[in-house]
Amino acid sequence: MREIVLQTKKLTKSYGRSTALDHADMTVYKGDIYGLIGRNGAGKTTMMKLVTGLTDPTNGEYSLFGKTGMAADREKRRIGCLIESPAFFGNMTAYQNLRYYCYQKGIADRRQIDEVLELVNLSDARNKKFKTFSLGMKQRLGIAFAVLDNPDIVILDEPINGLDPIGISELRETFRRLSQERGMTLIISSHILSELYAVANRFMFIESGKVLKEVSKSELDLECSRCITIGTDDTAKASNILERKLGITDYKVIDSREIRIYDEKVKPNIVNKTLVQNDVDVMKIHESGVSLEDYFKQLVGEVKS
Amino acid sequence: MTAAVIILSVILAVVAVLFLLEKKELANIARQLSELRDQDTNRLINGENGTADKLIVEINSMLKDIRETKAQYNKKNHALEQMITNVSHDLRTPLTSAMGYIDLIQNSDLSEEEKSRELAIIENRLVRLQELINSFFELWKIISFGKSPERSNVDAVAILEEAIVHYYDDYCSRNRQIVFNCNIRKRMISSNRDMLLRIFDNLIGNALKHGDGDLTITVIAGDDMRITFENAIISQDIDTEHIFDEFYTTDISRTKGNTGLGLAIAKQFTEMLGGTISAAISDGKFILSVTME
Amino acid sequence: MINIMKADLYRIIRTKGFIIFWLVSLFVSLTSIANHEPGGIMLGGDIDLNADRKLDIIQTGMNLVYYFLLIMPVFSTITAEFTEHTIKNTITSAVSKGRFYFAKTLFALVYSLGCFLCANYLFYFINRAVNGSKYSSPLGEYSKVLFGQLPVFVAIVSLFIFLAFFFKKGAAFNSIVILSPLMYSFIMSMLFEFDSAKKLAEKMMKFEISSMIGKLAIGCSHSYRINCYIVSAVITAVSCALGYLIWKKREV
Numbered sequence: 072m073r074e075i076v077l078q079t080k081k082l083t084k085s086y087g088r089s090t091a092l093d094h095a096d097m098t099v100y101k102g103d104i105y106g107l108i109g110r111n112g113a114g115k116t117t118m119m120k121l122v123t124g125l126t127d128p129t130n131g132e133y134s135l136f137g138k139t140g141m142a143a144d145r146e147k148r149r150i151g152c153l154i155e156s157p158a159f160f161g162n163m164t165a166y167q168n169l170r171y172y173c174y175q176k177g178i179a180d181r182r183q184i185d186e187v188l189e190l191v192n193l194s195d196a197r198n199k200k201f202k203t204f205s206l207g208m209k210q211r212l213g214i215a216f217a218v219l220d221n222p223d224i225v226i227l228d229e230p231i232n233g234l235d236p237i238g239i240s241e242l243r244e245t246f247r248r249l250s251q252e253r254g255m256t257l258i259i260s261s262h263i264l265s266e267l268y269a270v271a272n273r274f275m276f277i278e279s280g281k282v283l284k285e286v287s288k289s290e291l292d293l294e295c296s297r298c299i300t301i302g303t304d305d306t307a308k309a310s311n312i313l314e315r316k317l318g319i320t321d322y323k324v325i326d327s328r329e330i331r332i333y334d335e336k337v338k339p340n341i342v343n344k345t346l347v348q349n350d351v352d353v354m355k356i357h358e359s360g361v362s363l364e365d366y367f368k369q370l371v372g373e374v375k376s
Numbered sequence: 377m378t379a380a381v382i383i384l385s386v387i388l389a390v391v392a393v394l395f396l397l398e399k400k401e402l403a404n405i406a407r408q409l410s411e412l413r414d415q416d417t418n419r420l421i422n423g424e425n426g427t428a429d430k431l432i433v434e435i436n437s438m439l440k441d442i443r444e445t446k447a448q449y450n451k452k453n454h455a456l457e458q459m460i461t462n463v464s465h466d467l468r469t470p471l472t473s474a475m476g477y478i479d480l481i482q483n484s485d486l487s488e489e490e491k492s493r494e495l496a497i498i499e500n501r502l503v504r505l506q507e508l509i510n511s512f513f514e515l516w517k518i519i520s521f522g523k524s525p526e527r528s529n530v531d532a533v534a535i536l537e538e539a540i541v542h543y544y545d546d547y548c549s550r551n552r553q554i555v556f557n558c559n560i561r562k563r564m565i566s567s568n569r570d571m572l573l574r575i576f577d578n579l580i581g582n583a584l585k586h587g588d589g590d591l592t593i594t595v596i597a598g599d600d601m602r603i604t605f606e607n608a609i610i611s612q613d614i615d616t617e618h619i620f621d622e623f624y625t626t627d628i629s630r631t632k633g634n635t636g637l638g639l640a641i642a643k644q645f646t647e648m649l650g651g652t653i654s655a656a657i658s659d660g661k662f663i664l665s666v667t668m669e
Numbered sequence: 670m671i672n673i674m675k676a677d678l679y680r681i682i683r684t685k686g687f688i689i690f691w692l693v694s695l696f697v698s699l700t701s702i703a704n705h706e707p708g709g710i711m712l713g714g715d716i717d718l719n720a721d722r723k724l725d726i727i728q729t730g731m732n733l734v735y736y737f738l739l740i741m742p743v744f745s746t747i748t749a750e751f752t753e754h755t756i757k758n759t760i761t762s763a764v765s766k767g768r769f770y771f772a773k774t775l776f777a778l779v780y781s782l783g784c785f786l787c788a789n790y791l792f793y794f795i796n797r798a799v800n801g802s803k804y805s806s807p808l809g810e811y812s813k814v815l816f817g818q819l820p821v822f823v824a825i826v827s828l829f830i831f832l833a834f835f836f837k838k839g840a841a842f843n844s845i846v847i848l849s850p851l852m853y854s855f856i857m858s859m860l861f862e863f864d865s866a867k868k869l870a871e872k873m874m875k876f877e878i879s880s881m882i883g884k885l886a887i888g889c890s891h892s893y894r895i896n897c898y899i900v901s902a903v904i905t906a907v908s909c910a911l912g913y914l915i916w917k918k919r920e921v
Contacts, residue, residue: 074416101416123761124760124761124765124766125757125760125761125921126920126921136415144765147761147762148419148422148762149417149418149419150761150762151762152761152762154757154761155754155757156754158753158754158755158757158758159753159755159758160680160749160753160755161753162683162684162685163680163683167680167683170679171676171679171680172676172758172759172762173676174672174673174675174676174679175672175673175676175759175762175764176422176672176762177422177423177424177425177426177672178420178422178423179421179422179423179426179429179430179432179433179436180420180432180433180436180437216758220419220420220422220762221418221419221420222418222419223417223418223419251451252447253418253447254416254418254447254450255418306472307472307473307475307476307479308476308479309476310469310472310473310476311473311476311477311479311480312476314473314476322469323469324468324469324472397671423672424671424672425671425672425675426671426672426675
């Protein structure tokens with residue numbers, strides 16, 4: 072089992088009468104790229120604010136690297152984050168702003184600044200003042216700040232906002248590098264599922280402060296990829312029939328009891344009929360194939376009704 | 377007199393404060409080091425007051441080196457692990473299919489003619505299985521040993537022609553053609569025959585499986601020898617940066633009948649032979665180019 | 670802690686406030702040196718400007734100008750963090766909320782008072798060099814006067830810090846801080862109009878900020894000096910404690 076780096080238990084935050092987050096449970100494993108998905112105002116930012124200590128929970132608790140309470144506070148240094156919009160001093164340059172935070176955090180090596188600027192492709196804007204930055208550049212400087220102190224967990228709130236398509240794909244690459252080369256755990260929020268889908272490996276759906284579902288990418292794929300799943304005891308015979316009688320080649324034997332057909336032209340009822348006619352017991356057969364956004368809408372719809 | 381005493385005591389106070397700060401900083405470094413030892417972390421040592429920055433920079437660069445080594449080791453391990461999981465699925469598919477045919481031959485009344493047809497299919501499946509196992513094994517060898525190949529003087533053009541011959545029928549049966557532009561008959565290079573053949577095979581095979589239309593192979597012989605493989609593409613979302621990664625396929629969730637190893641092997645082999653390989657997309661054409669010294 | 674203060678120092682010398690502070694302070698000092706006349710701002714305090722003291726001491730008596738100038742360092746260290754929202758960067762990674770308050774307060778105090786002392790000594794040494802001993806007192810005497818004023822400035826800066834944490838918004842902080850001494854004098858003069866409130870007005874007059882600064886410099890009774898220090902100490906203690914309590918309960 073992989074190490075759990077961040078876990079929340081029944082985390083609740085209310086402002087006056089309204090509840091921003093309601094008994095949220097979240098488990099993040101080391102090395103995850105964890106996607107928080109929800110519409111604007113669903114509680115993503117509140118969740119992030121709570122675990123970074125920007126605000127205190129009304130109820131519930133969380134553990135960081137297996138530690139809770141005061142000990143967890145000490146581990147906060149291992150988190151780098153960008154919450155809400157990136158904020159820096161307008162009259163200072165990108166370099167000066169990061170230098171300021173190097174002093175604050177006690178980072179002795181100044182080369183670190185250029186390293187992180189390089190990482191987010193801001194080396195050219197190193198000596199430009201922050202107030203002249205475009206939204207995308209601000210966003211990237213925010214990410215540079217988040218990874219400045221070699222954190223183990225990077226928490227980014229809507230980092231894709233305001234970026235152009237090229238910027239988004241560059242950022243995706245940056246995320247992958249951080250995760251693979253530096254072994255960082257990333258927690259990223261967005262309201263666009265397809266964007267997160269491209270990078271994250273675990274997802275949490277959140278709506279009106281409630282956690283709807285926590286799924287891994289393979290579970291999500293299972294529910295979202297277009298395929299016909301056949302459950303049978305005799306995969307050998309079944310695959311043979313699929314090929315010979317139906318001419319299906321685009322299939323995969325998942326294990327000794329399950330076959331998946333990816334051919335989009337194939338109809339499940341025909342497959343079923345053919346298999347049964349040839350004495351193959353079909354224990355289950357179903358077609359799955361909702362798009363990601365439909366899946367999300369379905370989830371949200373379930374809560375509303 | 378009073379002035380001297382005041383100045384002296386100010387100096388003394390400053391020295392004492394500096395001394396205390398430095399002592400505190402050293403204790404801080406020691407504490408962080410002991411914390412870091414039993415954590416799996418990216419964290420480096422941070423200063424508390426800046427009196428020992430040079431020491432911290434040195435320790436940190438050492439820590440970084442150690443972590444780098446560890447990360448490389450893990451990466452290799454991870455690649456191997458991923459390969460095993462992926463390959464096991466891919467090995468099972470032709471195997472299960474072949475078993476099904478064998479079952480059919482054993483348990484049903486088939487004419488000799490039908491039987492031999494079934495057997496041909498089984499053979500086909502087993503050949504595919506063999507191919508898979510071979511490429512799996514080859515790549516594993518590269519990953520784990522990284523040995524340098526034996527070299528001899530070989531004719532690259534002849535080897536390329538040989539590879540084209542391998543696939544000629546496959547292309548013809550799909551109404552596709554291999555267009556071969558080459559202005560030289562012969563080109564001797566110091567290389568490894570088997571590996572070179574494997575590279576060309578993989579590239580032509582890749583174009584067969586994933587490409588569309590005619591495959592144009594062009595040899596440009598200068599100081600270096602450059603060979604480009606050009607074909608139309610079916611899928612738009614090809615990630616040219618990752619195309620050489622192990623198990624890269626355009627469809628991330630499944631691998632169809634591909635191992636996703638072909639291009640990875642081609643790249644590894646090319647680099648071991650001292651060449652470079654790159655991929656690009658322009659005007660709807662997918663272009664792979666191999667450069668050999 | 671020291672890290673936070675180092676960072677603030679790095680940033681603060683790059684702000685406009687830093688430049689304005691020194692330009693204004695130098696301008697005031699140099700004009701008074703050139704004219705052999707003390708210059709500064711007065712706010713209806715009753716100080717004897719024609720007292721038999723040398724130029725530098727009387728100039729110190731008009732140090733009210735630093736009340737306004739010291740708004741800038743406090744603004745840059747604390748209020749800027751709120752208006753630019755950069756505070757969340759610091760609180761999420763470098764320090765906790767409590768330590769943030771402590772570090773910022775300490776830095777704002779040390780830095781502001783440091784600036785105050787530097788500016789005054791700069792004036793003193795330039796004046797001594799240019800005008801000679803006819804217009805300047807010995808260093809020891811000058812220092813005694815300057816440090817005698819220090820408690821009042823500690824109280825002023827603490828109050829600023831409290832207000833900065835309390836208001837968070839730049840505009841609110843600035844207007845309150847700039848207007849409050851004017852309001853104080855205004856209320857005082859209003860009270861003088863009523864016979865019944867005359868006593869209170871006279872008391873207020875005594876502890877009006879420019880009078881305190883002036884009298885402490887130019888000369889006053891021992892008991893008055895003690896009273897001034899008590900008032901300053903109370904303001905300092907209350908501002909710090911109240912600021913911390915309010916800050917602890919606030920959402921960032």
